[in-house]
Amino acid sequence: DAGVTQSPTHLIKTRGQQVTLRCSPKSGHDTVSWYQQALGQGPQFIFQYYEEEERQRGNFPDRFSGHQFPNYSSELNVNALLLGDSALYLCASSFYPGGQETQYFGPGTRLLVL
């Protein structure tokens, strides 16, 4: 039973560029959340996707967008990269049986913006 997977593991971009990160949820999970974890900080919620729609969004600008596919996998897109976007981007998947849920994290994509 595969856990949450993410690709790529590492990425280096320059300011102004665009990036796409990918996530495949744990088998049986239908919901994907994205978090940004700056060095030495706790993860910050970006948004959550369910049934191919953004269900909730955190305090991140519109430069951050996402998508969920029919197979429940998801992408995070960041446009017009800033130096401050350098962070570990974590994907978490979950399933909501009767409203109870636990989020399981992937290994993350470490993004460096130069």
Place this chain on the structure above:
Amino acid sequence: GENVEQHPSTLSVQEGDSAVIKCTYSDSASNYFPWYKQELGKRPQLIIDIRSNVGEKKDQRIAVTLNKTAKHFSLHITETQPEDSAVYFCAARPSGTYKYIFGTGTRLKVLA
């Protein structure tokens, strides 16, 4: 706004001793409180969680307690081992939302 405060930021204990990490949340309607362990360069891993209708939960050497009145919850690790060394994050899920609000983390060092 929604906030989770976590203390201490670093904690060093001797092997075999107990470790306690405390978190306070601001949204009184929060109803789910997971704890994650993150080793260097690895993913956060769920180690224990507690829901708002329960006051305490144990899993072998790990326990979590919840005080809803005071809006705080704590992680207790007994008989610590070197492999318990990691960064621990508490989180709270405000009621009616799908997001977790994380604390700033506690770096636990277990000295052999």
